Amino acid sequence: MSPSDLPPRESMEFDVVIVGAGPAGLAAAIRIKQLSPETSVVVMEKGSEVGAHILSGAVVDPIGIDKLLPEWRKESDTPFKTPVTDDRFYWLFKKAAIRVPNFLMPPLMSNHGNFVVSLGNVCRWLAKKAEALGVDVYPGFAAAEVLFDDKGAVMGVATGDMGVSKNGEHRSDFTRGVELRGKYTLFAEGARGSLSKQLIQRFGLAEGRDPQKFGLGLKEIWQVAPEKHKPGLVQHSFGWPLDNKTGGGSFLYHFEDNQVAVGFVVHLNYTNPYIAPFEEFQRFKQHPSVRPTFEGGKRICYGARAITEGGWQSVPKLVFPGGALVGCAAGFINLPRIKGSHNAILSGIQAAEHVAAALKSGRANDELTEYENSWRASEIGRDLKKVRNAKPFWSRFGTMIGLAFAGLDMWTNTFGFSLFGTLKHGKPDSKTLEPASKFMPIQYPKPDGVISFDKLSSVFLSNTNHEEDQPVHLIVAQPALQKASEHDIYAGPSARYCPAGVYEWVEEPTGPRFQINAQNCVHCKTCDIKDPNQNITWVPPEGGGGPNYPNM
Numbered sequence: 001m002s003p004s005d006l007p008p009r010e011s012m013e014f015d016v017v018i019v020g021a022g023p024a025g026l027a028a029a030i031r032i033k034q035l036s037p038e039t040s041v042v043v044m045e046k047g048s049e050v051g052a053h054i055l056s057g058a059v060v061d062p063i064g065i066d067k068l069l070p071e072w073r074k075e076s077d078t079p080f081k082t083p084v085t086d087d088r089f090y091w092l093f094k095k096a097a098i099r100v101p102n103f104l105m106p107p108l109m110s111n112h113g114n115f116v117v118s119l120g121n122v123c124r125w126l127a128k129k130a131e132a133l134g135v136d137v138y139p140g141f142a143a144a145e146v147l148f149d150d151k152g153a154v155m156g157v158a159t160g161d162m163g164v165s166k167n168g169e170h171r172s173d174f175t176r177g178v179e180l181r182g183k184y185t186l187f188a189e190g191a192r193g194s195l196s197k198q199l200i201q202r203f204g205l206a207e208g209r210d211p212q213k214f215g216l217g218l219k220e221i222w223q224v225a226p227e228k229h230k231p232g233l234v235q236h237s238f239g240w241p242l243d244n245k246t247g248g249g250s251f252l253y254h255f256e257d258n259q260v261a262v263g264f265v266v267h268l269n270y271t272n273p274y275i276a277p278f279e280e281f282q283r284f285k286q287h288p289s290v291r292p293t294f295e296g297g298k299r300i301c302y303g304a305r306a307i308t309e310g311g312w313q314s315v316p317k318l319v320f321p322g323g324a325l326v327g328c329a330a331g332f333i334n335l336p337r338i339k340g341s342h343n344a345i346l347s348g349i350q351a352a353e354h355v356a357a358a359l360k361s362g363r364a365n366d367e368l369t370e371y372e373n374s375w376r377a378s379e380i381g382r383d384l385k386k387v388r389n390a391k392p393f394w395s396r397f398g399t400m401i402g403l404a405f406a407g408l409d410m411w412t413n414t415f416g417f418s419l420f421g422t423l424k425h426g427k428p429d430s431k432t433l434e435p436a437s438k439f440m441p442i443q444y445p446k447p448d449g450v451i452s453f454d455k456l457s458s459v460f461l462s463n464t465n466h467e468e469d470q471p472v473h474l475i476v477a478q479p480a481l482q483k484a485s486e487h488d489i490y491a492g493p494s495a496r497y498c499p500a501g502v503y504e505w506v507e508e509p510t511g512p513r514f515q516i517n518a519q520n521c522v523h524c525k526t527c528d529i530k531d532p533n534q535n536i537t538w539v540p541p542e543g544g545g546g547p548n549y550p551n552m
């Protein structure tokens, strides 16, 4: 049935439509209501509840929350329960760990005054604040399509139709999507947002900017033995198990209730298609300086999510007629600090202030140029500019020399200058793989089921759930190209980069078949970023599907 034969979609009118109930979207919603209580604001969230799809470290710099809710420290029950008490950096070698003295670290890397949190719980708390101010928060609704008016301006979004079967037929529970129309629409979808990606292409927002860069972050939460728990201890490492050419590192944060968040980020500009970020993470936990923390403990949650790494050079133009990008949909991560939630909140606040001013003067569906023109001189720009060369140095010179240069540059930037100007990022991450014939397959150790695990038992701990009878939400544009290139040249890296075991090349008598276990997808977006031909597109499945993270 073609769309014109379908019954029309119902539509709802708001002043402001916000896509994504992460820190950026919720901060924007709250600020608009603080400034102008009569403005109608809706926030749509694809997770089954607010926080269900949020995965972060997280050590949060409170600069954003202090600005959004200055009274929060007076509240008795907030999700900011664990102040950082001890901040350590290690350089890992196979059998040793060398601590980098804190005085060598540029001051901007200090975590003093920050909090270890579950960002999912922060979002749940922010959503309550937003609702108390009168914001409509709709979890379980994925924005699947951008709506444009006849002049080409964005005028809202639509949810996908529900009740469509695997084969595209209408099931008995078929219902049409709903249109949510707004005078302004803010896209707060986080890293590699599916609608944000379309808008960046359609409006040429990335023109004149460096390509966006990404990492894949994998994370587990452990309940550890009480004697091993040191609330507020924050540890980062680089080096082993990654080789010098592959960027990335670990984080290990002790937070409330004897819980430890442990995670590993692999930069997605790696070249060797045999690298498996999930296996690197499992291997990392076996390091003699790391393993003891988890012995006698229990792993309670697993998940993965892409993180933007391009920073200052890669932030696209933020505005287009009718809307704007906020938070990690634009890529406001400070990579050396592995922090972006403070900038997500600050950008939500900034966009909201410009939206509120525009609405007040009777404007609608035009460009919020003031937001684009002001962020680089704001606290977000100041945060990102100082660290702009860290990622280019790391990519060019590898971990050992690259980080030495990055450290030097961050020190000089502390005093307001750089010896290197602004270095450029190289190619997009989809273009960095080299043919498999140049490498030997990597033999990763087998999981021991105590500290290290396999993918499927891990995905189980993400509580991922999708309606099975729905179209696959991972669209392979040209199946023949997938075989000729991804399989034949690169030896099927999707089976290794996907942290949820979604992709498999199944050898059959007729040849290899690309199998997509879409129901396992944890919505990390890595396939959309790393496929060497950009032949895989992630689109939102039915609303409410995906992981159900309790406190990631």
Ligand SMILES: Cc1cc2nc3c(=O)[nH]c(=O)nc-3n(C[C@H](O)[C@H](O)[C@H](O)COP(=O)(O)OP(=O)(O)OC[C@H]3O[C@@H](n4cnc5c(N)ncnc54)[C@H](O)[C@@H]3O)c2cc1C
Binding pocket: 019, 020, 021, 022, 023, 024, 025, 044, 045, 046, 047, 051, 053, 054, 055, 056, 057, 058, 059, 060, 061, 119, 141, 142, 143, 144, 188, 189, 190, 191, 193, 194, 195, 216, 217, 218, 219, 263, 265, 305, 306, 307, 326, 327, 328, 329, 333, 338, 339, 340, 341, 342, 344, 540
């Ligand atoms: C492994 C890892 C560790 C990190 N550690 C830290 C840290 O320690 N400190 C720190 O400050 N930052 C950290 N970050 C970065 C931080 O998590 C992000 O900067 C922050 O989450 C960005 O907020 P956001 O609101 O822009 O996007 P997100 O937090 O990604 O939220 C986006 C929301 O939008 C929803 N959504 C997306 N698309 C749609 C759609 N089409 N329809 C409806 N809903 C949609 C998603 O489900 C999600 O709930 C880390 C990130 C990762 C991946």
Ligand code: SF4
Binding pocket: 474, 497, 498, 499, 500, 501, 502, 503, 520, 521, 522, 523, 524, 525, 526, 527, 528, 538
């Ligand atoms: S299918 Fe893609 S988005 Fe889903 S978990 Fe795998 S790599 Fe991530």
